[in-house]
Amino acid sequence: MLKTIRIALWIAVAVSLVVVGVLLWRADRQEQAAAFRPAFSLPDETGAIHTTEEFKGKYVLVFFGFTNCPDICPTTMSEVAQVMDDLGPQAEKVQPVFISVDPARDRASGLDEYLAAFHPAILGLAGDEASTRAAVESFKVFADPEKAASAPGGYTMSHSSSLYLLGPRGDWLRQFEYGTPADDITADLKGRL
Amino acid sequence: MIKPIIAGLGLAAVLPALALAECAEVSQGDLSVRAAWSRATIGTARPAVFYVTIQNNGSTDDRLTGIETRVAGMPMLHETVTKDGVASMPHADAIDIPAGKTVSLAPGGYHGMLMNLEAELKEGESFPVTLQFEKAGEVSIDTEVLPIRAREAACGVAP
Ligand SMILES: [Cu+2]
Numbered sequence A: 001m002l003k004t005i006r007i008a009l010w011i012a013v014a015v016s017l018v019v020v021g022v023l024l025w026r027a028d029r030q031e032q033a034a035a036f037r038p039a040f041s042l043p044d045e046t047g048a049i050h051t052t053e054e055f056k057g058k059y060v061l062v063f064f065g066f067t068n069c070p071d072i073c074p075t076t077m078s079e080v081a082q083v084m085d086d087l088g089p090q091a092e093k094v095q096p097v098f099i100s101v102d103p104a105r106d107r108a109s110g111l112d113e114y115l116a117a118f119h120p121a122i123l124g125l126a127g128d129e130a131s132t133r134a135a136v137e138s139f140k141v142f143a144d145p146e147k148a149a150s151a152p153g154g155y156t157m158s159h160s161s162s163l164y165l166l167g168p169r170g171d172w173l174r175q176f177e178y179g180t181p182a183d184d185i186t187a188d189l190k191g192r193l
Numbered sequence B: 001m002i003k004p005i006i007a008g009l010g011l012a013a014v015l016p017a018l019a020l021a022e023c024a025e026v027s028q029g030d031l032s033v034r035a036a037w038s039r040a041t042i043g044t045a046r047p048a049v050f051y052v053t054i055q056n057n058g059s060t061d062d063r064l065t066g067i068e069t070r071v072a073g074m075p076m077l078h079e080t081v082t083k084d085g086v087a088s089m090p091h092a093d094a095i096d097i098p099a100g101k102t103v104s105l106a107p108g109g110y111h112g113m114l115m116n117l118e119a120e121l122k123e124g125e126s127f128p129v130t131l132q133f134e135k136a137g138e139v140s141i142d143t144e145v146l147p148i149r150a151r152e153a154a155c156g157v158a159p
Helices: A002-034 A072-093 A103-109 A111-116 A129-138 A182-192 B002-019
Strands: A041-043 A049-051 A059-065 A094-100 A123-125 A143-147 A155-160 A163-166 A172-176 B025-028 B031-039 B048-056 B062-068 B072-079 B081-083 B086-088 B095-097 B102-105 B110-117 B126-133 B137-146
Touching: A041 A129, A059 A072, A059 A155, A059 A182, A072 A094, A072 A163, A072 A182, A094 A103, A094 A111, A094 A129, A103 A111, A111 A123, A163 A182, A172 A182, B025 B137, B031 B126, B048 B062, B048 B126, B048 B137, B062 B072, B095 B102, B102 B110
Parallel strands: A059 A094, A094 A123, B031 B137
Antiparallel strands: A041 A049, A059 A163, A143 A155, A155 B086, A163 A172, B025 B031, B031 B048, B048 B102, B048 B110, B062 B095, B062 B126, B072 B110, B081 B086, B126 B137
16 A cells, blocks of 8 residues: 555646656747747957857956957957946856957957957957857848948948847846946846846 | 145045046137047057037138048048937038037047058047138147046047
């Protein structure tokens, strides 16, 4: 009698585990279907490849730009630097990433030195044409070498100027449009951390 | 013991005043030009930027048609245009300075783009820029080189 009850209980445990497993699996699949997870796989200045996967567990602030842009790129990097300073110890949970849309020129002129002048936490990535295009397309942003004789190197660059925020699981959370004050970005991040 | 405290208090009182120091201002005809600043550069490979505030106190419109400076071989007027989240910076032939209005070259809008730099721009230094106006003629102003992280002029800027 006791043995029968014990077996019945074990069966109940097994069934509930399976049910929970199926529910979790379905929830995960639903979330995966709902979440937009843009990705990049690009080298830093030393050639080491960095992927979105690497930053799981952190919030990632992504900016597409090029260092020959003297106006909005430094302004945005300054805002990001301010955010990192203002986050204090919580800054450990945030990874700012600058993806070059003019990789050949940015590698030649020293991407790391430039970004470090704003904040040492900013990771600069500059790939080849294919991997850069892949990142741009994955984030559904825009970057295009624009023919213009007025810029050094013969062209300037139209590019998406927002900051993109990815969550700890790599899902796209929101964008901060150009000109969003550092305080607003910091407040948003503190609300999530 | 007391002296350093008094000195400290004195410094605390003076520092904000210094931080909001009066901008260098140059007036010519109806125009006054002030708060000229730039960001420090790393080397000379990348173009530098030039920001300034221009006030037209007169009753006739004027136009900024160009800039000249010894620090750059190719200075130009640009306008950063953001449309549908995409930024580009086309060349601006001229910038209107309407009568009675104040126009700023400021981050995210009009800027002087200093290409072919002759020398690295170092924080704390300054360099002259000559602005060419259609009516007021040429106006030269000393331009402060601020840290690369600077987001606005070091002196208070009237909006
Ligand atoms: Cu420009």
